Amino acid sequence: MTLKLPPVDPARMEQEWAADQDVLRNLAANGDQASIRRSVDVSFRGSEDNLERLSEAAEELGLTELGHEDDAEGGDPWLFLERVQAVDEKSIRALTELCLQIEQLFDLEYDGWGCEAQTGTVH
Template sequence: MQTAAADTDLLETLDGQGDDFSVPRDVDFLMRAPSHEKATVAAGFINDHQYGVATTQKLNGEHTVSVTIHMAIQQHVVLSVSGFMECVASLFGLDYDGWGCTAQKHQP
């Protein structure tokens, strides 16, 4: 429930910036991992099943998995994908930290 509330808050912020949710864009989902090994296994699972393009990084001593998906962000779509990413994170013992993207406006 906390993830859905945070997702809705982000959508409201983007809406305030004039975002057209139907315009596809790169959306980044972030997971924090307790170890390089867990990050690598989770990223491999995501890439093997083509759920998105997952990369691992070590930032300030913390291991992360970033998953990029080119998609529109209508509420029913992005909340479903975000919920799925929360489940994947939980499955591999990672902490899901949410998603982000740049606001997009429909081009005439």
């Protein structure tokens, strides 16, 4: 089965991209070298059934499942996924576009990405 990814709403993409640029600026301010590949995690929340569908499709989408988490306030549960990639603007923009497509395709709420800063120095 090949998934057909829907087009992304340009306004939604720009909204997410503005938030992404804040994260990228913070990483850069901490000495991050964006070209260093590392694990980047993404999170989605929604119904258990929709999260399960995404979990089953994750590998086909180039993502690895990290785990599920129930919402502390009794809201929808979360699914955490990751992939190894660089965090330069082009790579992050592509990841955000994919996540917004996943959001639409699986009727979930995309909640952003995160990673550890990589300075290229060994601790």
